[in-house]
Amino acid sequence: MCGIVAAAAQRDVAPLLIAGLKALEYRGYDSAGLAVLEAGAIRRVRAKGKVREMESLYLAQPFPGGTGIAHTRWATHGAPSEANAHPHIAGRVALVHNGIIENYASLRSDLQTRGHVFTSETDTEVMAALIEEQIQKGQSLREAVLATVRSLEGAYAIAVISRDEPGRVVGARRGAPLLIGVGIGEHFLGSDAQALIQITNKIVYLDEDDVADITRDSMQIFGLDGQPVVRAVHESELSADAVERGEYRHYMQKEIFEQPRAVADTLEARIGPHGVLPNIFGVDGEALLQRVRGLHIIACGTSYHAGLVAKYWIEEYARLPVSVEVASEYRYREAVVPDDTLFIAISQSGETADTLAAMRESRRRGYLGTLAICNVPESSVVREADLKLMTRAGPEIGVASTKAFTTQLTALALLALQLAHQRGLDHARYIELCTQLQHLPRAIENALKLEPQIIELAAHLIHRQHALFLGRGAQYPVALEGSLKLKEISYIHAEAYPAGELKHGPLALVDEDMPVIAVAPNGPLLDKLKSNLQEVRARGGELLVFADSAAHLEDNIAHGAILRIDGGGDFIAPAVFTVPLQLLAYHVAVLRGTDVDQPRNLAKSVTVE
Known part of the structure; x- marks a missing residue:
């Protein structure tokens, strides 16, 4: 701040x-x-x-x-x-x-x-x-x-x-x-x-x-x-x-394009051909993680969205219950803490006031221990945690977080894999997921190549006042993050919903003036999402669909466009699909002439309540 x-x-x-x-x-x-x-x-x-x-x-x-x-x-x-x-x-x-x-x-x-x-x-x-x-x-x-x-x-x-x-x-x-x-x-x-x-x-x-x-x-x-x-x-x-901008127009653009390196740095010496390497959570980390029977993830803003993705991963692969909560709310209610629950604080700066206060409050509530996912080694959150995993994103200057988010996802993916392996995930599936994660930097590089097409899509949004984002499963938090980025830097009002909730209220907003931006990776929920997209088309809404290249969606849709992305696999797809949404928000903001790196009323590190 x-x-x-x-x-x-x-x-x-x-x-x-x-x-x-x-x-x-x-x-x-x-x-x-x-x-x-x-x-x-x-x-x-x-x-x-x-x-x-x-x-x-x-x-x-x-x-x-x-x-x-x-x-x-x-x-x-x-x-x-x-x-x-x-x-x-x-x-x-x-x-x-x-x-x-x-x-x-x-x-x-x-x-x-x-x-x-x-x-x-x-x-x-x-x-x-x-x-x-x-x-x-x-x-x-x-x-x-x-x-x-x-x-x-x-x-x-x-x-x-x-x-x-x-x-x-x-x-x-x-x-x-x-x-x-x-x-x-x-x-x-x-x-x-x-x-x-x-x-x-x-x-x-x-x-x-x-x-x-x-x-x-x-x-x-x-x-x-x-x-x-x-x-x-x-x-x-x-x-x-x-902390120099170099050849890029804005720090945010530079940081979007630094994501392959930042993710690779976060993975370095932490994962190999046989899986997650020992002691990446510290000497006592593996023993503590063996005792975990549940997790509470506490964060704010973009970090909260990273925690929501991690909930899907950990519950699916490690079969452990996960609760994710906004830090400012957690502090002021008496959360039930089951035995052997691990407290996880996620913060880019490690000085976020609400997250830091929540972690200190967790000491009173009897957690098994605390884990910090953070980008700043000497920050208060890191120094006060029992375990820590640094995200290695490097300095992030743009107020709207980009590489901090994808490196947080990378660190949380390592945690999910470690917990899943300890709890007996099928070995072949474990190795497959580890291989996907190792390919994440390359998958992000490929997604960044879509920038010219995204610039064209951005022109469709510059005069709009509202936008609706849809996602299913682990892509719902990605939709939340995409809507947050758009509102933060372009000042377009945006909301995100699980696509299945469309007919339970948000569909009333859809008309020719309401663009609907959907994330459509390949997977078991694709057919469900197709039905949701049909509901938008029937109301004359403009659809912008970010679809996995392996997903069977028609190439041309009325009142909209489809952009094909290689998601790299179901595990890493949330991180990959985040990148084009970042680019979309960035280029819409540039075309609208806003202060991209320092959006009005916002601060990078929120060190007050």
């Missing part, structure tokens, strides 16, 4: 802060700002809109300084505006903040009774005022931050500077990510390693309730009790090149 960059350095930091914010633009935001300490004063610039608009204001009247903080904001408390943009200043203190402070209203009221006047609607300004009060009592900046965060309820990652302590930045985190970048004669804070990768690849990941105190020459970390703690320094595997 929001982005934080902060620096204590021997050089002017404003250009570094602006570059860091630009690297975080993919996360989604509505305003930006920075503050720098200059000659004992805090200089600040803020703007509603993009980082470049704030940068223009800064360049019109630049100010030097070796200590600074910067931020991109995604509105929670208060509308997008310059007044609500970060950093917020209270007296001698400036502060930036990611997260939501749940008890801010009572804290704000107490501050007002003590004479504090607020200039914004945000919960962030409350923290700045509290820290300023502590400093007025004679505390150092670090002591003031520690005293303040002890009074906070909710989630936060903050970076704070004080005009009384030039050369120092203090940060703290709870429920939102924050890390330290270690340089030579300089240190940095960031909400994401990508903000710092052009400066340093040496990263320290802060734990819950850590408070970091950085200067040019030192780095100290303290617990909430004020006692020093030690956190390891990691060398990030990210590279600046990995």
Whole structure:
């Protein structure tokens, strides 16, 4: 969501802060700002809109300084505006903040009774005022931050500077990510390693309730009790090149075409000619999986759709019951947890607030253990899970997830195969499924070759306001994902249904103005789907059918088109059929002229409820 960059350095930091914010633009935001300490004063610039608009204001009247903080904001408390943009200043203190402070209203009221006047609607300004009060009592900046965060309820990652302590930045985190970048004669804070990768690849990941105190020459970390703690320094595997767009028009297009490599990387050293390799879930993973008698999968958005596909796979091949739930709902009800149930958290970033909170809640509910399916090795979800399986998608910049989804499916397919093998799936069938999975990168490559035809299909949708997606079996979650992609980036309202539900309500919507997009892989449900498609034709609806090349469907249909795809087999078909739906959404959005990589109102990593 929001982005934080902060620096204590021997050089002017404003250009570094602006570059860091630009690297975080993919996360989604509505305003930006920075503050720098200059000659004992805090200089600040803020703007509603993009980082470049704030940068223009800064360049019109630049100010030097070796200590600074910067931020991109995604509105929670208060509308997008310059007044609500970060950093917020209270007296001698400036502060930036990611997260939501749940008890801010009572804290704000107490501050007002003590004479504090607020200039914004945000919960962030409350923290700045509290820290300023502590400093007025004679505390150092670090002591003031520690005293303040002890009074906070909710989630936060903050970076704070004080005009009384030039050369120092203090940060703290709870429920939102924050890390330290270690340089030579300089240190940095960031909400994401990508903000710092052009400066340093040496990263320290802060734990819950850590408070970091950085200067040019030192780095100290303290617990909430004020006692020093030690956190390891990691060398990030990210590279600046990995987040460049290259020859592609948008990051989303680049990431769609990176899927064969990302899936191959996720499979590497995890599956061979004789099946899934040992210990891919860790040394103790196989023993724990042997004890599993049920699974609860918890996720949000695209990751939730991946979990729905996995439910079909695991129940069919491993014969284990699977429940899939949206994380924000799971947290607020008392789910029944049968004995020996494995909790699975799926998250691209590993910092999704609802998913992380659900995993922490699972500790109370008595699960057999927790498994994280994630793309970020040092994320909170991964560090707190008992077992983990990384998706190896690499950086995903586009807000609408693409390669994260297919690599999540790949990781979940490995889990399904491992469970199925342990539970006695016929060996010949097991090897057949493993072979299909090994061929998935090539099958996705073949699906990507359909882009020219999909561009033609996209032209049929650009003036539509609604679309209906249909799928059956494991392709129903694929239809859900296809509809999500279309609405996310083209702003066309779209819904997805199991095709068999068409006559139970959605058929009332079908007419010549309602395009119906159907996923039709070859398999036992194909004839059922044909009947559903006939129901659409009879109402004059326009059909766009993505059909398996082995499926027996007529080549020409009235009021629509069929696009043939080699699904690669029943097991991997959900991942393969996802790709043309991604391309369709992308090209519709391009033709409609929307901001594909940063769609309105959305954020990449949702680190608040």
